[in-house]
Amino acid sequence: MVTPLLELQNIAKSFPGVRALNDVSFTLERGEICTLAGENGAGKSTLLAILGGSLVPDHGSVIIEGTVRQHFTPRQALADGVRIAHQEPAIVPQLTVEQNLVLGRTSRQRRDAGKDIEQALADVAQMGFPLNAKASVRGLSPAQRHALTIARALAFGAKIVALDEPTTSMLEHNVEGVLNRVRNCPHPRGGYHLRLT
Ligand SMILES: Nc1ncnc2c1ncn2[C@@H]1O[C@H](COP(=O)(O)OP(=O)(O)OP(=O)(O)O)[C@@H](O)[C@H]1O
Numbered sequence: 001m002v003t004p005l006l007e008l009q010n011i012a013k014s015f016p017g018v019r020a021l022n023d024v025s026f027t028l029e030r031g032e033i034c035t036l037a038g039e040n041g042a043g044k045s046t047l048l049a050i051l052g053g054s055l056v057p058d059h060g061s062v063i064i065e066g067t068v069r070q071h072f073t074p075r076q077a078l079a080d081g082v083r084i085a086h087q088e089p090a091i092v093p094q095l096t097v098e099q100n101l102v103l104g105r106t107s108r109q110r111r112d113a114g115k116d117i118e119q120a121l122a123d124v125a126q127m128g129f130p131l132n133a134k135a136s137v138r139g140l141s142p143a144q145r146h147a148l149t150i151a152r153a154l155a156f157g158a159k160i161v162a163l164d165e166p167t168t169s170m171l172e173h174n175v176e177g178v179l180n181r182v183r184n185c186p187h188p189r190g191g192y193h194l195r196l197t
Pocket residue numbers: 015016018019020038039040041042043044045046047087
C-alpha cells in the first residue's frame with residue numbers, strides 16, 4: 001500500500017468556550033486536489049493552522065509521509081514541504097514583491113531562489129496580476145496580495161499546499177486563473193470534499 005502524503009487523525013482543538021474541531025480526520029494522496037468546506041466558524045482555518053504547525057491540537061496526530069510529527073512547528077512544517085496561503089495574506093508591506101516571496105527562507109535559499117521567484121511571478125501573472133519583482137507591496141490590492149501568497153505557497157518545492165479562501169477578494173477571471181494553476185500541479189487527480197460542521 002502506498003503511504004499517503006498527509007494524514008490528519010482524530011484532530012480536536014478548543015479555544016476558551018469554543019470547540020473548533022472535534023475528531024476530524026483527513027487523508028491526502030499525492031496529486032490529490034481536495035476541498036475543505038464548511039460555514040463561517042466551522043473550523044477550516046483552525047485545521048489549516050494545525051497543518052502549518054502554528055497551532056497545536058488538543059488531540060490527534062499530524063502524519064506526513066508516514067511519519068508522526070509529535071512536536072509539529074511552523075519550521076518543521078516548512079521542512080516537510082507544507083505551504084499555506086492564509087485567509088489573511090501574510091505580507092510585509094515594507095518589503096518588495098520579491099522579498100515577500102522569499103520570506104522565511106534562509107539567506108542561502110534566498111540566493112538560490114531565482115528560478116522559483118520567476119515561476120511564482122509567472123503564476124501571479126497567469127492569475128491576472130502582472131507584478132514587478134522590485135515593486136513595493138504597500139500599494140497592492142487585497143486580490144493582488146492573495147495572488148502573491150498563493151504563488152508563494154505553490155513555489156519552492158511545495159509538497160502539500162493549502163489555500164484558505166484565497167479567491168474571496170478576486171474577480172471571476174482571476175478565480176479561473178487560480179483554479180487553472182491548481183489543476184496544473186503534477187499528476188493532478190480529483191479528491192474528495194471534507195465538510196466540517
Ligand atoms: N485564536 C482563537 N481564539 C479563540 N477562538 C478562536 C480562535 N481561532 C478560531 N476561533 C474560533 O474557532 C471557531 C473556528 O474558527 P475558524 O476560523 O477555524 O473557522 P473557519 O471555518 O475558518 O471560518 P471562516 O469561514 O469564517 O473563515 C470559531 O468559533 C472561531 O471563533
